[in-house]
Structure formats: structure tokens, C-alpha cells
Amino acid sequence: MAREVTHDATGPTPIDPDDHDGDIYVCSCGLSDDEPFCDGSHAVTADEEDGVTYKYENDDDEEPRHAVDSLEYDE
Ligand code: FES
Known part of the structure; x- marks a missing residue:
């Protein structure tokens, strides 16, 4: 089974899950080799x-x- 997914974001989504350690960046472009995190x-x-x-x-x-x-x- 395969799946095609389209993305129009060109940058990550910052989230701050615990209000202590700062933002983490979640990939929104679909190109990261380190999903779910942005790798640039x-x-x-x-x-x-x-x-x-x-x-x-x-x-x-x-x-x-x-x-x-x-x-x-x-x-
Ligand atoms: S948003 Fe996808 S690699 Fe940065």
C-alpha cells in the first residue's frame, strides 16, 4: 500500500508542549528525514x-x- 500526501507549508510548526524547555519544531512540509521533527x-x-x-x-x-x-x- 502506498499513499500520496500533499503539503503546502514551507516551514515547521513550533510547539511548546511543557512551557519549560522552549519550542520544538514539527515538520509541516513533509520533506524531513527526521519526522515528526523538522530537519531543515x-x-x-x-x-x-x-x-x-x-x-x-x-x-x-x-x-x-x-x-x-x-x-x-x-x-
Ligand atoms: S518543515 Fe519540514 S523539514 Fe522543516
């Missing part, structure tokens, strides 16, 4: 263009990001 991978989204959908494929080091026309789903 969202930096690659900085130059994304409005209105364009991107697909990131971490198995391609030279071109990990591709603009796609749309994501098609089977019903």
Missing part, C-alpha cells in the same frame, strides 16, 4: 513558484524536485 529540509521549498505543484523524489540526487501538471488519483 524545507529550505528547498524557498524558490517554489505559486500555482505550481512539485513532486519531490529523494531517490534522484541531481533532480529531486519535479514540477508536475497535476496529481491524478484513481477512484
Whole structure:
């Protein structure tokens, strides 16, 4: 089973669960290798263009990001 999930956030969500140790940063972009925590991978989204959908494929080091026309789903 596989799942496609889309994200439009370009940075983490700070949360402070205990009011003592400061904020922790939860990944909201979907690109972190340290989920659920932000590892800074969202930096690659900085130059994304409005209105364009991107697909990131971490198995391609030279071109990990591709603009796609749309994501098609089977019903
Ligand atoms: S928000 Fe996803 S890596 Fe930072």
C-alpha cells in the first residue's frame, strides 16, 4: 500500500508542549528525514513558484524536485 500526501507549508510548526524547555519544531512540509521533527529540509521549498505543484523524489540526487501538471488519483 502506498499513499500520496500533499503539503503546502514551507516551514515547521513550533510547539511548546511543557512551557519549560522552549519550542520544538514539527515538520509541516513533509520533506524531513527526521519526522515528526523538522530537519531543515524545507529550505528547498524557498524558490517554489505559486500555482505550481512539485513532486519531490529523494531517490534522484541531481533532480529531486519535479514540477508536475497535476496529481491524478484513481477512484
Ligand atoms: S518543515 Fe519540514 S523539514 Fe522543516
